[in-house]
Amino acid sequence: MIGKEIRLERIMDRNTGRAVVIPMDHGFTMGQIEGLCNMTETVNAVSEGGANAIVLHKGMVKGGHRKHGKDIGLIVHLSASTSMNPDPNDKVIVCTVEEAVALGADAVSIHINLGAPNESRMLESAGEVVRDCNRWGIPLLIMIYPRGKGIDPTSPQSIGHCVRVAEELGADLIKTNYTGDPETFRRITAACSVPVMIAGGEKGGDMETLTTIRDAIDAGAAGVCMGRNAFQRDDPARFIAAISRVVHGRASPAEALETER
Secondary structure, eight states: OHHHHHHHTTTSOTTTSOEEEEEOOHHHHHOSOTTOSSHHHHHHHHHHTTOSEEEEOGGGHHHHOOSSSOOOEEEEEOEEOOTTSSOTTOOEEOSOHHHHHHTTOSEEEEEEEETSTTHHHHHHHHHHHHHHHHHHTOOEEEEEEEOSTTOOTTOHHHHHHHHHHHHHHTOSEEEEOOOSOHHHHHHHHHTOSSOEEEEOOSOOOHHHHHHHHHHHHHTTOOEEEOSHHHHTSSSHHHHHHHHHHHHHHOOOHHHHHHSOO
């Protein structure tokens, strides 16, 4: 497991055991959206803001390679679907662990939607990815959500089930929805042996977003894995710096926003 441990140190802060991860894989799903039209510029801003790692699809790694400034962990995303698919929740594998290793990845990530019509195939693919990750010593981030007809995406029972499935599969890191309530989320993190990070979702207000992050951290979250809610800000570097102060410094939302980067 030494390879995984070394690589995880490039993603998780060694002092706090938490991480600020910024996924930027949305272009595959949604196209040329705001914030992802100039990948080099966005990666620079995210890095300068103090994020621990970014998530990219294999074809975008060249745009996120750090030639100047601060370094940043690289997670290559292996799953994909598009918003034009009749079932956007149907995620398939479009990259292998071996390809990610060749690209210099510190970790890989996959996406699973529990409750979706093709859940079984996603679980089967996840099993194969776990096997390859163990072979290559690559940490695996599983992004897993309750998504399907009649399923509440913030239900503590459903989110707890998602976290348990990811843990049982062999995830090294887990990303899922926040329940919206520290007490119910604390029960989920306490029952899991793997670091659990919360998703960001669509862009929200500064104070609202930072308050949610602080509540989740207090409830045992290992950080955030936040895309649009971070890179679509007018000043992504400044806002990510505020997120980092909350995640790693346990600052209050007000303190995080008042402190100059």
